[in-house]
Structures are given as structure tokens and as C-alpha cells.
């Protein structure tokens with residue numbers, strides 16, 4: 222079952238207390254559908270990291286003028302670029318012939334936390350959600366299997382902290 226735009230739970234930035242809203246299970250099946258079906262936003266800092274690793278912007282960006290997307294608080298806009306697709310397909314330009322990400326060590330944040338996303342709810346809490354446009358079939362909700370929700374929330378938060 223494919224699940225879309227569902228809150229997993231939240232974490233308090235100060236106390237690190239986790240509140241689970243939905244019992245979610247996630248075991249990545251490595252289908253790479255996310256690398257084929259989504260447009261991936263990249264921040265100027267991420268573009269810099271990729272170019273520092275030997276790629277030219279025209280190899281991996283669709284646009285050289287940044288677009289403005291909503292920040293996580295929804296109160297401001299941030300600059301972003303979009304990763305290129307391979308010719309005649311919708312595959313990300315970094316998806317290699319073995320169906321692996323060729324920039325895994327420095328891939329964009331959006332890829333690192335997929336199929337989850339997060340929202341800054343207030344000054345104290347971050348809410349983790351299942352991506353609203355999820356094409357991921359590795360996520361399930363409310364099944365009898367043990368819930369991964371706490372680990373998912375902590376994992377997303379640990380990546381947010383590294384931004």
C-alpha cells in the first residue's frame with residue numbers, strides 16, 4: 222500500500238522527547254522509484270558540494286536560475302535548483318547503470334530523508350511526515366509488524382540537525 226502525506230510524529234528539540242502519531246513501518250526495497258519519478262530540489266549549498274566533488278553544474282542541473290520554494294516554516298522562501306533527468310527518461314542523472322546513486326555520500330538532503338519529510342511546527346517541535354507525493358511502496362501503516370516510527374523520527378531529526 223502506498224501511503225501519502227501522513228504524520229509519523231514529532232520530536233521536541235530541547236528534551237528530545239518523541240511523540241508518535243501513527244505506527245509506520247519502513248524497510249527500503251531499493252526500488253529506486255524515488256530516483257525516477259520525482260523532481261529533486263537542491264539548495265545552493267548542495268550544488269556547491271556536488272561541484273566540489275568534480276561535477277559541472279550543466280551536467281546535473283535543469284535550471285541555472287534558482288526557483289523559490291517555501292521554507293519549512295512556510296513563512297519565507299528559499300532558493301533551490303532542480304536535478305537533471307537522463308535523456309528520454311525521467312531517471313535522475315545520478316542514477317547509475319547498477320541502479321545505485323553515484324553521489325550517495327553527498328546526495329541532496331531531500332534524497333537522504335525520502336520517503337519522509339519534516340515541518341517546523343513551532344520553536345520547539347519538528348514534525349516528521351510521510352512525503353505527500355510518495356511513490357514509495359516500502360512504507361506501510363498500522364500493520365502488525367513492529368513500528369519504526371520512533372527510529373524514523375529520530376533518524377530524520379539527526380539529518381535535519383546536519384543541515
Ligand code: SF4
Nearest residue numbers: 256313315316322332
Ligand atoms: S541524487 Fe541519488 S538518491 Fe537522489 S534522486 Fe538522484 S540517484 Fe536518487
